[in-house]
Amino acid sequence: MTGKTDVRTPPATAIILVVEDEPIIRLAAVDLVEEAGYIAVEASNAAEAVRILETRPDIRVVFTDIDMPGSMDGMKLALCVRDRWPPIKLIVVSGHHTPGAADMPEGAVFFSKPYSESALTAALKQLVGEVSG
Numbered sequence: 001m002t003g004k005t006d007v008r009t010p011p012a013t014a015i016i017l018v019v020e021d022e023p024i025i026r027l028a029a030v031d032l033v034e035e036a037g038y039i040a041v042e043a044s045n046a047a048e049a050v051r052i053l054e055t056r057p058d059i060r061v062v063f064t065d066i067d068m069p070g071s072m073d074g075m076k077l078a079l080c081v082r083d084r085w086p087p088i089k090l091i092v093v094s095g096h097h098t099p100g101a102a103d104m105p106e107g108a109v110f111f112s113k114p115y116s117e118s119a120l121t122a123a124l125k126q127l128v129g130e131v132s133g
Helices: 023-035 046-055 074-084 117-127
Strands: 015-019 039-043 059-065 089-094 109-112
Touching (some): 023 059, 023 117, 046 059, 046 074, 059 074, 109 117
Parallel strands (some): 015 039, 015 059
């Protein structure tokens, strides 16, 4: 035995904030995040997500749907995150909108619903720095 650790295990597990108002879709997204090896924190709307971000400096990625009720949709949330927490990476998803590159916050990644789980997992790994791109 060489004493090496398993190279597939990251030294610190990234925390991913999943923001989705539809409970079944949120549960599926949380499962995807956890199956990829990360810790998921859930929010059902943008206001709840901002409250979480204000108290959790360990969030590495925000994974948000665009279409949500309330005064702030997912795109406005993504822009808010980019403005207030610039190091946090962003994944934006929607089944109804396809934002242009100019509409997206800098560095954000967009996926149309239904999204490919393998492509989303690869994007998560890239965003948290587990693979080189």
